[in-house]
Amino acid sequence: ExxxxxxxxxxxxxxxxxxxxxxxxxMNHEYMSWYRQDPGLGLRQIYYSMNVEVTDKGDVPEGYKxxxxxxxxxxxxxxxxxxxxxxxxxxxSSSPGPRLCTYEQYFGPGTRLTVT
Amino acid sequence: xxEVTQIPAALSVPEGENLVLNCSFxxxxxxxxxxxxxxxxxxxxxxxxxxxxxxxxxxxxxNASLDKSSGRSTLYIAASQPGDxxxxxxxxxxxxxxxxxxxxxxxxxx
Numbered sequence: 001e002x003x004x005x006x007x008x009x010x011x012x013x014x015x016x017x018x019x020x021x022x023x024x025x026x027m028n029h030e031y032m033s034w035y036r037q038d039p040g041l042g043l044r045q046i047y048y049s050m051n052v053e054v055t056d057k058g059d060v061p062e063g064y065k066x067x068x069x070x071x072x073x074x075x076x077x078x079x080x081x082x083x084x085x086x087x088x089x090x091x092x093s094s095s096p097g098p099r100l101c102t103y104e105q106y107f108g109p110g111t112r113l114t115v116t
Numbered sequence: 117x118x119e120v121t122q123i124p125a126a127l128s129v130p131e132g133e134n135l136v137l138n139c140s141f142x143x144x145x146x147x148x149x150x151x152x153x154x155x156x157x158x159x160x161x162x163x164x165x166x167x168x169x170x171x172x173x174x175x176x177x178x179n180a181s182l183d184k185s186s187g188r189s190t191l192y193i194a195a196s197q198p199g200d201x202x203x204x205x206x207x208x209x210x211x212x213x214x215x216x217x218x219x220x221x222x223x224x225x226x
Binding site: 058104 | 150160213
């Protein structure tokens with residue numbers, strides 16, 4: 001089954017304790033992205049990756065890191081989490097359509113992170 | 117910077133009614149626009165994708181239109197059903213990045 005998976009689905013942690021949220025897709029998609037969703041603010045893009053070893057900042061990259069060593073995986077790293085990073089996080093992937101940049105995104109189920 | 121707005125923020129309709137959800141964006145230089153559905157506590161499900169060169173797309177009871185020059189898209193839902201209750205999000209693609217609206221929360225009353 002074609003899908004985007006995220007782990008863990010729920011995580012409660014303390015300020016400053018490094019954590020990684022994994023994301024994996026089995027559709028051979030080039031493009032992968034991380035978002036956070038907060039009430040009243042909608043989804044905001046954190047980082048995206050056009051392909052292996054190519055990553056770039058989205059709108060809210062502060063406090064996050066990513067890596068893209070393999071095509072299927074795109075982990076999100078919080079080196080020193082803070083309470084303002086409490087949020088619902090989504091990973092997404094997509095592949096170009098017949099025309100360049102014609103992307104349709106597929107989303108993972110989300111990771112609910114609480115930082116105390 | 118692209119800004120995406122969805123109005124209304126919430127909508128409640130009786131079952132069977134036809135309805136329109138609105139999405140507006142500030143920069144018309146987009147590659148495509150995508151409509152999603154999000155159920156409470158769940159991920160996003162893609163409903164329709166409209167490329168910048170298209171005017172509309174249809175899937176079952178859903179029809180999405182795009183007027184790129186005026187920065188607007190609408191999602192039309194025909195003969196609404198209680199199962200349509202969810203939050204509907206639109207997202208515009210500017211090439212490498214995606215910008216989302218804050219969504220319209222739809223409740224269809226049986």
